[in-house]
Amino acid sequence: MRTAILTVGTEILFGQVVNTNAAYLSQELNHMGYDVMYHYTVGDNPERLLETIELAFRDCDLILTTGGLGPTQDDLTKEVICQAMDDYLVVNETCLADLKAYMMKMNRTITENNYKQANMPSRAVVLPNDAGTAPGFLLEKDGKRIIAMPGPPREMTRMFEKQVKPILAAHQDSVISYRILRAFGLGESRMETELLPLINVQTDPTIATYAKEGECSLRIASKRATQQEAEAAVDDMIEKVDALIGDYIYSHDNEELVQVVGRLLLEKNITISCCESCTGGLFAGALTQVPGISDVFNRGIVTYTNQAKVDELGVSADTIENYGAVSQETAAEMASGLYRITGSDICISITGVAGPEPSEGKPVGLVYIGMTWQGATTVQKVQMRNVNREWNRHYAVLSMLHEVYRRIIM
């Protein structure tokens, strides 16, 4: 069913609040097989709201609104929806009783404007709100439906989960299943090029590619009569994708690289320590996002200066002098020095030029990643594109994580 999500609220147009409601509802609706065609956001303005509802109904049969159900003067969603759907507001006795009970429970006195919240369109199916004072509702006219929910995300998601989802499930006409694959090491356009044989003939499942902060992801979706059919079609397509770009894919379930690496380290009980120069602690910071990682994450050392590399890791001053701090030789001595200290299964090091300026005559974006693993120390040289200091450091951390990933899945 063609659906629009309509957010009402001046705070969104001011940019004070990011519209997470629209993202949440879109995801939920898509999971249920509804087609979200538009997001609209308008301020607390009755004319523009009415116009937008009429517009959305030209192309859609269902509108979900959030916001504008509060007690204040600028909360006008209900009034405008009545106008659009040829209805009028009446005091709803159930809502009024709920409101009084809620306010008593919260030890708050009902203000005059609160009473407004017990008014409902006369034909509405009321959706009670057990987390706030504004009930939602469903209103239908000539096969077009509006579902109105409050704006605060906590109230809205609760109402959606408990009241709206069962209603939508009953009206569903097909089932969608999808999975998101994540890849590292190839750009979005390269990925699409590799997948063209599949993309060019796609009908169902559909394949969509996305770029995201140095990584790529791929959404494979199928819409079928039953969940089983849809899932089987998606699995079948994943096999074909794996045959083309499987080497780059590290997750079939939209997992972040750091989560995959953390999970594998824990599952295989592989201990790890790290020493960082250009990333300055961000690799350790990323890895310690993973709850429980302390079982395998032994030591992190930030050796930002040359002296620290010598003192903490036993890198030879001659090596730094002869080859520079940003060199294959220094990266190797950092990793093997760390191994001498910690004895961790994996000892990973990084040294590089994060920018904005080149260093030691070496270009921004050049990093060396050293690793001691099973008795051997190896070094990877990575020349990243230089975006900016922040991105370069982020990408360097991803490169380190991917280096760990490659080793432990072998």
Added chain:
Amino acid sequence: MRTAILTVGTEILFGQVVNTNAAYLSQELNHMGYDVMYHYTVGDNPERLLETIELAFRDCDLILTTGGLGPTQDDLTKEVICQAMDDYLVVNETCLADLKAYMMKMNRTITENNYKQANMPSRAVVLPNDAGTAPGFLLEKDGKRIIAMPGPPREMTRMFEKQVKPILAAHQDSVISYRILRAFGLGESRMETELLPLINVQTDPTIATYAKEGECSLRIASKRATQQEAEAAVDDMIEKVDALIGDYIYSHDNEELVQVVGRLLLEKNITISCCESCTGGLFAGALTQVPGISDVFNRGIVTYTNQAKVDELGVSADTIENYGAVSQETAAEMASGLYRITGSDICISITGVAGPEPSEGKPVGLVYIGMTWQGATTVQKVQMRNVNREWNRHYAVLSMLHEVYRRIIM
């Protein structure tokens, strides 16, 4: 000027990506005195995109679009904008040369679909993209203007900041001057309450408060006939704000806390080392965002396990046994141990419970921040609200930075 923000991208309608671009642009446009009337999101569908552009122009004179400028087949924003504005695409030689140079610099080969990105509407003012392969553009027809930017937030914000802002500033019909103050240590509603005497009587300058990831900011704006008048009015209001909540404010120029701290450490040549438990390297990672910080940032150590605290920092095993790893005593020994090793002017430590589960019977969100400074070691206890592991660690880093800030401004 009445403005609409139009986001193009099926991934937004799928709810895979939260539309932070619209929030960012709204905030920036409002700051510049533009009126944002609508947000629209449509998928990669030419008919609906065209219809939405026409619709937005009924009520607005300016549309900012993001997304759909990529190299792939479903990137159709340029084609549709041409249709809406009566123009056609031509190969833009400058864009083509930029693209080739960019791909060469990145060591990537140009794929066939990349060439598409060098096509531009014939009348377009091109907006170069130095962070990616998709240039943006401005196109005008009969007083209506569209500014098209790429979708990835990093590319978009960069292009907006460097190219679009100056264009918008030139088309502004009155002069707005504003400054953004940043505060740490008080919530948004508390800040608003403290400022009510000013907010209640505000006409010009206006005061708006924003909450952002554990910090608060305050925008003071004035719209006057001349830049000088507007600036003077803003400065005058800043004095009044400082009189009320000056203790919490660390920047009058929208500087991030880490940048302020980094600048002060460098200016005063104060050396610093850190050892981290619950933040796992994020403090070091944050501090090393600051270019040139290696002049004063000596050593970072991530002692995530108890053994690491003993081995690396000489924390007594008895202390951990008797008081726990998350304790005032351990935080103090971590900081003083770090001082013995490094001799840095400031040695800061942190130990705490990031969550999701309590640890040692101590609540999630409890952290101890130790600091050795001018011969004395002190410990601050901070009980944060528990949001989630990621937020808790972020807030813990801010607390450490603020602790450093408080000392060095004394």
